Amino acid sequence: MNKVERIAQSVLFGSQLPTPLELGDADFYTLHSDCFKQPCVCVLGVFDGLHEGHQGLLAIAKKDAEARKVPLVAVTFLPDPVEVLFDGSPQRLLSGEDRLRALAAWGVDGILVHHFTREFAALSGTQYVESKLLPCVPAVSVHVGSDFGLGAQGAEGSALLAALGRQHGFEVHAHELFCSGGEKISATRIRNLLGQGRVEDAASLLGRWHFVSGVVKHGRGQGTGFGFPTANVALDVRDCIPQDGVYACYVVHGATAWPAAVNVGKAPSFESQTGPLLEANLLGFSGNLYGSQVQTVFVKRLRESKKFDSLQDLKQAVRGNIDWVAQNLGTTSYNLESGEVEDDN
Ligand SMILES: Cc1cc2nc3c(=O)[nH]c(=O)nc-3n(C[C@H](O)[C@H](O)[C@H](O)COP(=O)(O)O)c2cc1C
Numbered sequence: 001m002n003k004v005e006r007i008a009q010s011v012l013f014g015s016q017l018p019t020p021l022e023l024g025d026a027d028f029y030t031l032h033s034d035c036f037k038q039p040c041v042c043v044l045g046v047f048d049g050l051h052e053g054h055q056g057l058l059a060i061a062k063k064d065a066e067a068r069k070v071p072l073v074a075v076t077f078l079p080d081p082v083e084v085l086f087d088g089s090p091q092r093l094l095s096g097e098d099r100l101r102a103l104a105a106w107g108v109d110g111i112l113v114h115h116f117t118r119e120f121a122a123l124s125g126t127q128y129v130e131s132k133l134l135p136c137v138p139a140v141s142v143h144v145g146s147d148f149g150l151g152a153q154g155a156e157g158s159a160l161l162a163a164l165g166r167q168h169g170f171e172v173h174a175h176e177l178f179c180s181g182g183e184k185i186s187a188t189r190i191r192n193l194l195g196q197g198r199v200e201d202a203a204s205l206l207g208r209w210h211f212v213s214g215v216v217k218h219g220r221g222q223g224t225g226f227g228f229p230t231a232n233v234a235l236d237v238r239d240c241i242p243q244d245g246v247y248a249c250y251v252v253h254g255a256t257a258w259p260a261a262v263n264v265g266k267a268p269s270f271e272s273q274t275g276p277l278l279e280a281n282l283l284g285f286s287g288n289l290y291g292s293q294v295q296t297v298f299v300k301r302l303r304e305s306k307k308f309d310s311l312q313d314l315k316q317a318v319r320g321n322i323d324w325v326a327q328n329l330g331t332t333s334y335n336l337e338s339g340e341v342e343d344d345n
């Protein structure tokens, strides 16, 4: 995969969701074949990040579906249960909509999305399977990871699912978890890596670069005087933002991606701002993106953010970071649709 394809894949470029069938407490997305209320193979889980473990599980389920000549349906929950059940930031690897777009891009045939509420969370595993799952997704075979939890507080596991399968006539496959470096691949592990700024390690477990979305806001206006104009991107507190620091990134707007030197978090040399923020110097860009939604793709951590004693020192450090990006990621924008390098705009 070349650089441009990798950026496109990372931000799920081009993956669109059709209008879902609204079922009251769930939505059903038909993607590749008519699978609503049809015999199918299904996979169950939250799938935050759609990491390499999730993709491994999907690949096994897909083979099963092909062998049985039935569609593959992913069953998931929105919002992420941790957002509903626990206080504090959920540290999402993907927003809810992006999670569904990732499943669609991967190639499942349909997605059942349960609206996750406290009432929904209180259902037992049996109530869930009999009253919520099987009426929409009459599965002949269900695949989960061995750690999958079912019912109130996820207390019931794949053993209950297997018993329900025997009763209702579907097979249950609880798979050993995919590991890397002797440790299971999980969304929690990837969040921890990002929290330590280890964006390259996170990328190897995600199978793509991590990105965050945000809206470009007006900044303090000081950067322009330095010769380093920056786009100030306001981030969503619910998202998993890599540890404060300076990173080599791509910033994507629509179908265009610019190499960028990015400072995440407070600029320690200046007054603090409210809300999570990143500041990006886009190479090969002039103009403004105020009010635009952009995606910032994290390729490599370059250094910690520091409080510099002089403006001169700060400028020199930032110049060095921009040079690194220019040499390694390029100096002009890329078109994600055509894969071509665009002229400076
Ligand atoms: C690549 C890069 C690295 C940066 N590193 C630091 C830093 O280490 N310490 C700091 O105080 N500010 C750092 N900044 C923040 C700049 O000070 C900030 O972007 C500049 O003040 C422009 O902000 P403004 O346009 O909102 O005024 C960095 C900015 C960029 C783009």
Ligand SMILES: Nc1ncnc2c1ncn2[C@@H]1O[C@H](COP(=O)(O)OP(=O)(O)OP(=O)(O)O)[C@@H](O)[C@H]1O
Pocket (backbone or CB within 6 Å): 044, 045, 046, 047, 048, 052, 053, 054, 056, 057, 143, 144, 145, 146, 147, 148, 175, 176, 177, 178, 179, 184, 185, 186, 187, 188, 189
């Ligand atoms: N490494 C893995 N290998 C195989 N299956 C997995 C792996 N990780 C998760 N799964 C399975 O994929 C489905 C979705 O996983 P889910 O998002 O709930 O877990 P997770 O990635 O471990 O997240 P978290 O760390 O937040 O618990 C579940 O059936 C789960 O058991």
